[in-house]
Amino acid sequence: MKAAHIARQHLVSQVLLRQFTMPGSGGAGWQLLPVDVCNPERSNKLKGTRACGWAANxxxxxxxxxxxxxxSVESRxxxxxxxVHAGDPFxxxxxxxxxRDLxxxxxxxxxxxxxxHTSAFETTSVRLRGELTSRFPEQLRREALHQTGLHLSGPGSLGAFAERLIKQSEVTQAFESGELFRTSIENTFNQVRAMAAKWQVEVLMPETxxxxxxxxxxxxxxxxxSPYxxxxxxxxxxxIVLPIGPRHLLALGAGNMMATVPRTVVDEINAVQVFAADRFVYMHPRSGLETFAKAKARQRPAVRVKR
Structure with missing residues (x-):
């Protein structure tokens, strides 16, 4: 029996988000504060972890x-x-x-x-179209005549037919179905995991x-x-840095260690979280960081680096 499709998929682990929560009033459960960095003037309400850090399909x-x-990672x-909270993670x-796997x-x-992933596929498709039309024009004309009965002449018609062939390919079909992304993300996880195995884990805590x-x-x-x-x-x-709670951050480095960092470093890392966010940042409701997050959101670059 085929397993049911999971539509709402958490990209930020709920076990991580829970570290930023506090009990809500009126039996609302444990809640955190999300800030919409794409709309910094918007008012924000406390939410539970199930409503945060997810993407549809x-x-x-x-x-x-x-x-x-x-x-296999999150269960550990x-x-x-x-x-980490006990002060003895090593x-x-x-x-x-x-x-490290987290x-x-x-x-x-x-x-x-x-x-x-999407950008790389689109770039490759455009390059392949150009190569087909420049290196194999006669083969394209013969295939177009075979498939459509049309005699293609100009570069525009050749390019359009090359694009049609690309869209018919198994790779493009796998991309459009999402199968290519699934296999890519699994393979990339295993590759990055192997690369990261050479690094150790630093646990950083804010002085303030x-x-x-x-x-x-x-x-x-x-x-x-400066800024980072x-x-x-x-x-x-x-x-690679990953906040795992209001008072703990993981950073891959040369050696296992726990250390405190000054407020300037905390602010730099928090700013990076705002700048690198897709839509939201999350914080403990009593952190006092909402004003900081909104101010940094107004400074976000119009086009963010994706690599």
Whole structure:
């Protein structure tokens, strides 16, 4: 029996979002504060974690396969986060592995990665159309005559027929169905996981203030610029950072360590979360970060780097 399709898919793990919650009034359950960074003037209401950090049909087909992969990571996270809160996350190597995998999971399972995937496919399709028309014009004409009975002459008609062939291809069909994305995201997760295995886990805590978290929460950063640069390729980054609560942030680095960071660093990382977000950032309702998030949202670049 085929597993049911899961339409509402959380890109930000609920176990992570719960770290930013507090009990709501009137039996409303545990809630956090979302801020819409695309509409910073909008008023925001407290919400539960189920209503936050999700996308509809992010993976469009065979969701059971990919959800099982994510679940293999997320099932190990609560114990690892408990170890972080206890101040001893490195005593068990399995906790370190779970925390590192949590960073990789959110780096790959993201709006950013889907944008990269779509952009790469579209760029490849345009390049392939150009190569077909420039290198194989006679073959295109013969195939057009065979399929349509038409004699093509000008570059416009050749290009249109080349585009038709590309749309008929198995790869394009797999792209449009979502199957190509599903296999791509699973393969990329395993590849990045292998690359990240060479890095250790830093647990950073603010001297003052709190962290917030965006809906693209695991972000590559370089810290040799001010403000920090972000969303560069994995191999060009100094680290990948992931807030896992108001007072804890994971950063992939050279060695396992726990350390405190000054407010200036907290503000830089929070700004990166706002700039890298697709639509929302989330915070503890008593963090006092709503004004900060809205101010940074007004400074967001019109076009954000996707790689």
């Amino acid at each position: 992010f993976v469009a087909v065979d969701t059971a396969s990919v959800e099982a992969l994510w679940g 996270v609560p114990a690892a986060i408990a170890a 005593a068990d190597s399995l906790h370190v592995e779970a925390l 960073v990789v999971l959110h780096y790959v399972r993201s709006h950013r990665y889907r944008g990269v 203030g709190q962290f917030l978290v965006g809906d693209n929460p695991a972000v590559t950063v370089r810290t040799d610029t 640069s972000y969303n560069m390729a994995f191999g060009d980054a100094h680290s």
